[in-house]
Amino acid sequence: MKITAVRARRVTGTFEYDGEFREERQARPIDLYEQNFAVSMGGPPAMPKISDGKYRMEGIFLEIDTDEGVTGRAGTIGAETVHMVAQFERLLVGSDPFATELLWDAMYRSVPNARKGPGMLAISAIDNALWDLKGRALNQPVWRLLGGAARMEVPMYASTLGYSLEPELVRQRVKDHIALGYRGQKWFFRYGPQHGRDGMAKNLELVETVRDTAGPDVEIMFDAWKSWDVRYTVDMAERMVDYDVKWIEEPVQPDRISSYAAIRRASPIAIAGGEGEFTRWGAQELIAQEAVDYLQPDVFIAGGISELTKIAAIASVSEGVKLMPHARANVSMHIVAAQSPDVCPSVEDLVKSSVTNEFFLLAPPVRRLGKICLSEQPGLGMDLDPAKIESDEDVPLR
Template sequence: MVITDIRLRRVRATMPTDGDHWEERLVRPIDVYPEYRTRDDHEGGVQTPDGFAFIAHFVEIETDDGLLGRAGPVPETVAWIVARELRPLLTGQDPIAGEKLWDQMHRAQVHGRQGATMLAISAVDCALWDLRGRLLGQPVYRLLGGPTRDEVPAYASMLGFSVRDLDRVRARAIEYKKRGYRAQKWFFRHGPASGYEGLRANVDLVRTVREAVGEDYDIMFDCWQSMDVSYVTELAARIAPYRPRWLEEVAMPDRIDSYRELRQRLRIPLAGGEHEYTRWGMRRFIDTGALDVVQPDIYWCGGLSETLKIAAYATAHDLVTIPHGHSAAATLHFSLTQSPMHTPYQEHLVKWNAIHQFFLVNPVEPVDGVLRPNDEPGLGMEIDLSRADADEIVFA
């Protein structure tokens, strides 16, 4: 059996929405510049009167036996790298030899150890795992030695919900707790350039969420790479009484010394790593003692194969590994192979998952706050093209 085709499927759809899908954006590193700080632009598509219109690209790998593995969706720029840079390395190869294929892709892309090229390698790796599972008629978590449990608790990741309207924050926090989510993560809208007014607004968000959900319930807050040591030190001092389980991505990922210094200063644990790549990149955080929770993204850091290696290294340091939630289907297969001690939650990005899983026949959705496996072969990447407004093969 050999790989005969690597193609990109582009599908368009308009997802029905009750009002704007994205209500508010999170703070961004570029917000230090005033011309960007006031922008309320959003990602992933365009809001229209009929709903949220978007385009999705899926990577499809086919063999001479007619088997197909799929991954995605991925951005168009990533799809282009798969088609133009990685496809020649894969055609004619044995799809079972995943370690060899990953190593060859990684070694061939000498300028692509991070960023969009690593996203492309990640998508190919996940598509190959999907293909192997279909070949053997087994869900991937079984191929990896799972499951370690019957269900995985989910935390609600509230990106895109309003954070400045505190009445809506309170109502949503109560609602998602009632839905059974074991924890919630909210996203700050303000960084250092917003001054003390923004700092107070961030504190108000934390206080509102804590008061809404009550005690003995985990709440986390994402800084999205947009802060620095002095700002986070002050922010942490003000929100410490509300006991966040962690602060996430407190600075840009190359500022590892900032993470280390903050971890030494603060009583609030630190999480991060979603914008780092491969075991070598994540090793810097772990060896430096910069994080309490490691968060590789399976579709970004190098794929499922690489995430398993990162988690193994983190586990050797007794760190928690909870992958970033952009790849819900693949992430569930990962979570089901890990000890509950080291992967106690799975992130569920409420609004992003609605987009990324719109075409999936069996999307990964929490029921009463937990995610449960099924016996679908592969990663669960069957898609329903009847939901598409348009479907075409590009970069074939």
């Protein structure tokens, strides 16, 4: 079997949702500047609203074709990733798609500046598509190719990015997620050091509201999304400790590993991070500097499935560090399920992002009682639902 083509495909459809889909955003590092804090939405572009209750959904998928008619698919990905894929096309076409280690290393070596940033996002997407291709060719799910399932249902925690932080709505959403069976919830702070004591009080009000509503048996976590500093994080941690918080996530910008380590030494609450880190070498640096308790690489950022399995091996021999992959539950569940629960305890369900990332899938993973369920779908289960696709076009790599 040989690779014959590498393609990107954009599909659109209509997503029905009663109300505003993204009600609030998290804190952002650029909120240091007042004019940026005032912007209501940040991060990925909001879905265009067609009419009340209807949004235009768009997804870009990477597809790798072979001379035996088997196609691997990964996505959704960003337009900037598509253009970086073009740099690796010549290495892929004519190659054996089963040689994922060879192809990963060749891509990594061919463009030295691709070791981080958009280049590694492209390598990640390609690697994930190759694993989907292998599973389809062998008529096996990827979790089985990775060694088989340590468990067929993997616990999830709900991440509430995009939900309103109004206290009454927070209470209702906490109850809603408990009713769905999630035994853990992660909420996102809106305020940082530049907002002084008033901002700190509002952050603490969120913690109090979530714990008071969730009760003592639900794990709660909070994400500062790279927007705090050492002193502020430690100060907040000391105020939050009485609320039995499992971790504070991404308190500082990812390049400030020494700041992570300083926080971890001083904080009475565990520290999580690494969602924006790249490759096993980035993960190893976080571990070597004793910067995190929970390591959170993203399978579409850190290097794909091939790389996350290596990061899992590193975490398995690192005292006290747990691997908790960031987002993309429909892909990361394959990795987590094939690892010991002692290494990878659970999967993050970034609830609203899961809706958008999985919207076009014919059979998205089943969630049941706070767990994500493995299936026998070949590959990563990336068949698309033609009933949801209203337009379908190729996206030029160049």
